Amino acid sequence: MAHTPVNHPARPIYRAIGGLTGLYLVVFGVLGIIATAGNDVLAQDDTRVLGQGTNLVFSLISIVFGILVLAGTALGRNIDVVINQFMAYVLMIVGLGGLAFIRTDANIFNFNVGTVIVLMVAGMLLLLVGMYGKVGTDEEKEAWQKARLVL
DSSP states (O other), X not given: OOXXXXXXXXXHHHHHHHHHHHHHHHHHHHHHHHHTTTSOTTOOSOOEETXXXXXXXXXXXXXXXXXXXXXXXXXXXXXXXXXXXXXXXXXXXXXXXXXXXXXXXXXXXXXXXXXXXXXHHXXXXXXXXXXXXXXXXXXXXXXXXXXXXXX
């Protein structure tokens, strides 16, 4: 029995939210590459893009993460559910790791508090999208509805 809704009526909206989150990560990464041109790869300076601290490596990582989310959104067929949930956990772990090292020399991605907040919000959005974006057969939907009514 599934623990998440199947064929949720708002699935297109959740899918769009996932796509916009991936697009944001790509745009942030591209703007970060432009802003960090000429800096060291792991620079720890005052470079800010959209209010977030970044450097060349984190900008490239953001682009890769965004492309993965966008690819999952484009493919659909529950591949997006797996990718969104996985990327949600990755973003939240990266955000918490960045928070732990924010005022130390180990802040290799040049994070600030704004970066951590945005990563956590993006992670939560992707987790929400992953939980409510599942597609299934009519039988799976009916079984989920019956299980929900029992609870």
